[in-house]
Amino acid sequence: MSAEHPVARADDIPVGEGRAHVVAGQQIAVFRLRDGRIRAVxxxxxxAGGPLADGLIDxxxxxxxxxxxxxxxxxxxSATGQPAIRTYPAHLDDNGNIIVSVPQP
Amino acid sequence: MTNPQRLVVVGNGMAGARAVEEILHRGGDRMFSITMFGDEPYGNYNRILLSGLLAGTDDADEIFLNPVEWYRDNGITLHAGVRVVRIDRFAKLVLADDGSITPYDKLIIATGSRPFYPPVEGMWRDDKTLTPGVFGFRTLDDCAAMVHHAREHRRAVVIGGGLLGLEAAHGLRVLELEVHVVQSAPLLMNQQLDTQAGHVLRRSVDKLGITVHTGQRLTAIRHEDIVTGVTFADGSSIDCDMVVVTAGIRPNVGLGIVSGLTVERGIVVDDQLRSVDDDDIYAVGECAQHRGEVYGLVAPLWEQAVVLAEHVTGHNPQSAYHGSRTATKLKVAGIDVATMGLKQPEREDDEFVQFSEPRHGVYKTVIIRDDRLVGATLLGDVSKVAFLMQAFDRGLPLPEERIQLLFDIGTPAPSVGAAELDDDAQVCNCNGVSKADLVARVRAGERTLSGVMNATRAGKGCGSCKGLVADIVEWAAGGKIEDDPAANWYVPCIPMDKPELMAEIRSRGLRSVSAVFAELARDGRPDAASKMALTSLLRMMWGAEFVDERDARFVNDRVHANIQKDGTFSVVPQIKGGVTTPGELRRIAEVAERYEVPLVKLTGGQRIDLLGVRKENLPKVWADLGMPSGHAYGKSFRTVKTCVGSDFCRYGLGDSTALGIAIEERFKGLESPGKLKLAVAGCPRNCSEALVKDLGVVAVEGGRWEIYVGGAAGAHVRKGDLLTTVDSPDEVMTITGRFLQYYRENARWLERTYAFVPRVGIDHVRAVVVSDSEGIAARLDAAMQASVAAYRDPWLEGENPVTPGQFRTALPLIVLPRVPVR
Structure with a gap:
C-alpha cells in the first residue's frame, strides 16, 4: 500500500530544478523536468550523502x-557504478499540486 | 560433433605453455585434445625468476605460472618428466623415452635451450653427469642443487659474465659465498653493452663484493671428489669449491635434426611459425629460428605464441610473425639495465648521445638515425625507459633537444611509464583506480579513452592523471586505440568542437542553453552533463544578451557559494589582492560567530574562507558581511595574489599590490573554461608565486613587468611561460585582458591554462596576443570590455532571490557526514 502526499505547488520548484522535501518521514528530492513531468527520488x-536536489538534471x-x-x-x-537510489511515483494533479506516492509500512 | 584434432606439444616451458594458453584463449579446448610433454617433472614455471629464487627474494611456490592443476582443469594431458626422442612425421607419431607412442594431427616443438658447457678438462664426471660442485643454471632443479651446495661451501667461480652469470653471482653473494666472475671477453655483458657501459657496470658489480676477472679463458676445472679450482689459459688459477657455468645457451634442436626438419641454429620456421618442411609442425621460442634470428628473450616468445595460436586455431589464418625488435629492461644483480637495438652507432651520420657518471653507476646512450630511435642503453637509471621503448617500437617523433631522451628536464612527464607500472599501482588517486582496473576494461573490449574513463571514473577527479591514463589505455590496447571522435567535442551531446559550436550558435542566434539543446543536440534532448559548459560558453559569447536559465547552472553558480561534502557551503568574500582592513576583519569575525561558522580558514589565494555555512543562511551572511563575492566557487576568475610590493618591502621594484588589486577589480568573477588564479610579484623573488599561476606578473628592474601564462601549482605543477615584458601597469591590464579573452574563446571546457598554453603553443599565443598576428586584438579587447561591463555582484541576489526556494536547504533533516568542527 502506498499513500499519495501533496508535497508542494508546481510553482515552488523552478523548471529543470529540484527541491528537497520530507514526505511521510522520508527525505525526498522532487524534480520538475523541462518536459513537464515530475520525478521523485x-x-x-x-x-557520500550528497544532496541530490542540488544536482543538475535533464x-x-x-x-x-x-x-x-x-x-x-x-x-x-546508477550509470556510474553506485547502488540504485529509491524512486517514488510522482505527478502533477489538476490543481497544480505535486503529488508523491510513498509506500506505507 | 566431429572428433577434436590431436595437438601435441613437446616442451612445457614458457614458450610451450604460453602457446597453449593462447590456443585455449581462442577456443582451442573445443578444437583440440591437447597433450604436453615436459622434460622437467613440474608444471610450467617462470624461468626468469630463478635468479630471484637463488637470491631468496622469490619463493619456489610463487614462480609457477601453470601449476599441475591448471593442466587438469583445462583438460590437458601432461607427461611431466618424459622426454620425446623422435618424431615419425610420416605416421604422425611422437616417440618418448618412456616407450610411449602418441599420435598427433598438429605438433608444436617448444624445446627451448640448454646451457652451453665449454669443452674443458674436468667439466664432466661421465657422459651425462657434471663433476660434483659444477652447476648449470637453467632449471628449477639446478637452482635447488646450487642452493643446497652453497650452504656447505664458501667460494664460487661463475664462468661467464653475461646476464645469467651476473644473476647467479648476485644470488650466491646473497648466500654469503665469496664469488668470482670469470669473463673471457674484456667486458661484462659484452653482448648487450658497449665498452663504457661495461666499465660502469663493472664498478657497480665490484661494489657488490663480487670479484670480476675479464679476458680470462677457462682451460680446466680441477677436482678431486669435488671441484677444487679452475685454471686459465695464462696459467693462473682460482681455488674454489663451487663452479657455475653460464657461458651461453644453445637451442635444443636435436629432436628436429633426428626427425628430418631443417635446422640451422634453430628449427627453421616460416612467418606462421611452421617448420619449413612440414605444415603440421610448429616451433616456437628459443628453439625456433625465424628469418635468421633465434631469440632468447621472453617478449618475442609472447609475440610468436600469439601468431602460432591465431594460425593453428584458424582464428586468423593470415596472422604472420615478422620478427621482434628486441628491447629489454631487467635488473641484473640488483642493477637496472635496459637495452634496445644498436649498442653503438654504425654509420657516420648516426646521432650518438652519451651520458656517463661511473661514480653513481649511471650510463645512458641513445642512437638516432634519420630522426628515429635505433638504439639505446640505460644503466643504473632507467627512468626514461618507457618512452624510449615506445619510441623504439613505434618510431615515435623525438624531442628536438635529444638530451630530453635521457633526462626529464623541466617538462611535465609522468614519472613512471605505462608499461612498467605495477598492476596494483593506483593511477587515479582521486577515484582510486588502479592500472589493473584500466587494463581490465581494455581487455573487456573497450577501445576508446573516454570509454575507459567513463567506465572506471579514472581521470574524472582532479584530472591530473589523464595523460597517464591515456598512456596505459594505449599500452593495454597495444596501440590499437580507436580515435574517440567525442574527444574534441566541447560538450558530450553535440558533435562539434568549440569553434564549430560557437559559429553555429552565433549563426542561429541561440541565446539559451535549452535553445542549444533543441537545435543542436542529438534528438533535441537536453543533457545534464553538458549544461554547465554551455552556460559558461553562452555567457561568454552573449554577455548581457545571454538568456540565463537557472537550471543550467551548477549548484555553486545557483547559490554563489562552494558546496562542501556535507551539503553546506563555503563563503569567501572578495579581498582584492589579499588586502583587507580592520573593519572588514571585524565584520567577518562577527558573522562567523553569529552563524556559528564551524571553520574559518585562510585560503591559498590570500582570502578568508567561512566553511560550513548552511544554504538558507547564505543571504543573511552576505548581507551582514557587506562585502562583494570573492567568486571562490565558479569556473571563473578567482583571485590575484600579491606580495607587499614597493610601499613597504625593501626589495620591491614595482607596486605589485596596487596592480594586483586593479587586475582583480577589472576581471573579477569573469566566467572562463577553467578557473583562473593570478598573482603579481613586486620583484623576481616572487613571493606571491606568480610563476606558477594561470597568469602571473613580475616586476623587474627598470620599471618593467614580465607576464607569465600557463603556470600551475595544484594537481599539476608547471612553471608559466614568459608571454612578454611590458613597460607599464596599463599595458599589463591590456595584455592580461586580451590573453584571458583568447583563452575564454579557445580553450576546451575545463582546460586550464597549463594545458591550453602548451597545446596551442606559447609562440602562437604570443603572436596573437602581443603581436596581433591574426588581427583580432581589437575584437578581443572589445569582447573583454563588454564582459567586464556586464559584471554584477551575484551576492546582491541574496536580497531578491531569483527562483523560488533558491536558498532552500537540500538536506532537510538527515544527519550527513559532517566536517569535524575545530
Missing amino acids: QATCPH DTVVICPLHNHTFDLATGC
Whole structure:
C-alpha cells in the first residue's frame, strides 16, 4: 500500500530544478523536468550523502553535485557504478499540486 | 560433433605453455585434445625468476605460472618428466623415452635451450653427469642443487659474465659465498653493452663484493671428489669449491635434426611459425629460428605464441610473425639495465648521445638515425625507459633537444611509464583506480579513452592523471586505440568542437542553453552533463544578451557559494589582492560567530574562507558581511595574489599590490573554461608565486613587468611561460585582458591554462596576443570590455532571490557526514 502526499505547488520548484522535501518521514528530492513531468527520488546520494536536489538534471538523469555520480530519475539505476537510489511515483494533479506516492509500512 | 584434432606439444616451458594458453584463449579446448610433454617433472614455471629464487627474494611456490592443476582443469594431458626422442612425421607419431607412442594431427616443438658447457678438462664426471660442485643454471632443479651446495661451501667461480652469470653471482653473494666472475671477453655483458657501459657496470658489480676477472679463458676445472679450482689459459688459477657455468645457451634442436626438419641454429620456421618442411609442425621460442634470428628473450616468445595460436586455431589464418625488435629492461644483480637495438652507432651520420657518471653507476646512450630511435642503453637509471621503448617500437617523433631522451628536464612527464607500472599501482588517486582496473576494461573490449574513463571514473577527479591514463589505455590496447571522435567535442551531446559550436550558435542566434539543446543536440534532448559548459560558453559569447536559465547552472553558480561534502557551503568574500582592513576583519569575525561558522580558514589565494555555512543562511551572511563575492566557487576568475610590493618591502621594484588589486577589480568573477588564479610579484623573488599561476606578473628592474601564462601549482605543477615584458601597469591590464579573452574563446571546457598554453603553443599565443598576428586584438579587447561591463555582484541576489526556494536547504533533516568542527 502506498499513500499519495501533496508535497508542494508546481510553482515552488523552478523548471529543470529540484527541491528537497520530507514526505511521510522520508527525505525526498522532487524534480520538475523541462518536459513537464515530475520525478521523485531519495534525497541523498548513496556514495557520500550528497544532496541530490542540488544536482543538475535533464529529462532522464540527475548528477550528484559532490562527485558527479549519475542516477536515472525513473528507475534509480546508477550509470556510474553506485547502488540504485529509491524512486517514488510522482505527478502533477489538476490543481497544480505535486503529488508523491510513498509506500506505507 | 566431429572428433577434436590431436595437438601435441613437446616442451612445457614458457614458450610451450604460453602457446597453449593462447590456443585455449581462442577456443582451442573445443578444437583440440591437447597433450604436453615436459622434460622437467613440474608444471610450467617462470624461468626468469630463478635468479630471484637463488637470491631468496622469490619463493619456489610463487614462480609457477601453470601449476599441475591448471593442466587438469583445462583438460590437458601432461607427461611431466618424459622426454620425446623422435618424431615419425610420416605416421604422425611422437616417440618418448618412456616407450610411449602418441599420435598427433598438429605438433608444436617448444624445446627451448640448454646451457652451453665449454669443452674443458674436468667439466664432466661421465657422459651425462657434471663433476660434483659444477652447476648449470637453467632449471628449477639446478637452482635447488646450487642452493643446497652453497650452504656447505664458501667460494664460487661463475664462468661467464653475461646476464645469467651476473644473476647467479648476485644470488650466491646473497648466500654469503665469496664469488668470482670469470669473463673471457674484456667486458661484462659484452653482448648487450658497449665498452663504457661495461666499465660502469663493472664498478657497480665490484661494489657488490663480487670479484670480476675479464679476458680470462677457462682451460680446466680441477677436482678431486669435488671441484677444487679452475685454471686459465695464462696459467693462473682460482681455488674454489663451487663452479657455475653460464657461458651461453644453445637451442635444443636435436629432436628436429633426428626427425628430418631443417635446422640451422634453430628449427627453421616460416612467418606462421611452421617448420619449413612440414605444415603440421610448429616451433616456437628459443628453439625456433625465424628469418635468421633465434631469440632468447621472453617478449618475442609472447609475440610468436600469439601468431602460432591465431594460425593453428584458424582464428586468423593470415596472422604472420615478422620478427621482434628486441628491447629489454631487467635488473641484473640488483642493477637496472635496459637495452634496445644498436649498442653503438654504425654509420657516420648516426646521432650518438652519451651520458656517463661511473661514480653513481649511471650510463645512458641513445642512437638516432634519420630522426628515429635505433638504439639505446640505460644503466643504473632507467627512468626514461618507457618512452624510449615506445619510441623504439613505434618510431615515435623525438624531442628536438635529444638530451630530453635521457633526462626529464623541466617538462611535465609522468614519472613512471605505462608499461612498467605495477598492476596494483593506483593511477587515479582521486577515484582510486588502479592500472589493473584500466587494463581490465581494455581487455573487456573497450577501445576508446573516454570509454575507459567513463567506465572506471579514472581521470574524472582532479584530472591530473589523464595523460597517464591515456598512456596505459594505449599500452593495454597495444596501440590499437580507436580515435574517440567525442574527444574534441566541447560538450558530450553535440558533435562539434568549440569553434564549430560557437559559429553555429552565433549563426542561429541561440541565446539559451535549452535553445542549444533543441537545435543542436542529438534528438533535441537536453543533457545534464553538458549544461554547465554551455552556460559558461553562452555567457561568454552573449554577455548581457545571454538568456540565463537557472537550471543550467551548477549548484555553486545557483547559490554563489562552494558546496562542501556535507551539503553546506563555503563563503569567501572578495579581498582584492589579499588586502583587507580592520573593519572588514571585524565584520567577518562577527558573522562567523553569529552563524556559528564551524571553520574559518585562510585560503591559498590570500582570502578568508567561512566553511560550513548552511544554504538558507547564505543571504543573511552576505548581507551582514557587506562585502562583494570573492567568486571562490565558479569556473571563473578567482583571485590575484600579491606580495607587499614597493610601499613597504625593501626589495620591491614595482607596486605589485596596487596592480594586483586593479587586475582583480577589472576581471573579477569573469566566467572562463577553467578557473583562473593570478598573482603579481613586486620583484623576481616572487613571493606571491606568480610563476606558477594561470597568469602571473613580475616586476623587474627598470620599471618593467614580465607576464607569465600557463603556470600551475595544484594537481599539476608547471612553471608559466614568459608571454612578454611590458613597460607599464596599463599595458599589463591590456595584455592580461586580451590573453584571458583568447583563452575564454579557445580553450576546451575545463582546460586550464597549463594545458591550453602548451597545446596551442606559447609562440602562437604570443603572436596573437602581443603581436596581433591574426588581427583580432581589437575584437578581443572589445569582447573583454563588454564582459567586464556586464559584471554584477551575484551576492546582491541574496536580497531578491531569483527562483523560488533558491536558498532552500537540500538536506532537510538527515544527519550527513559532517566536517569535524575545530
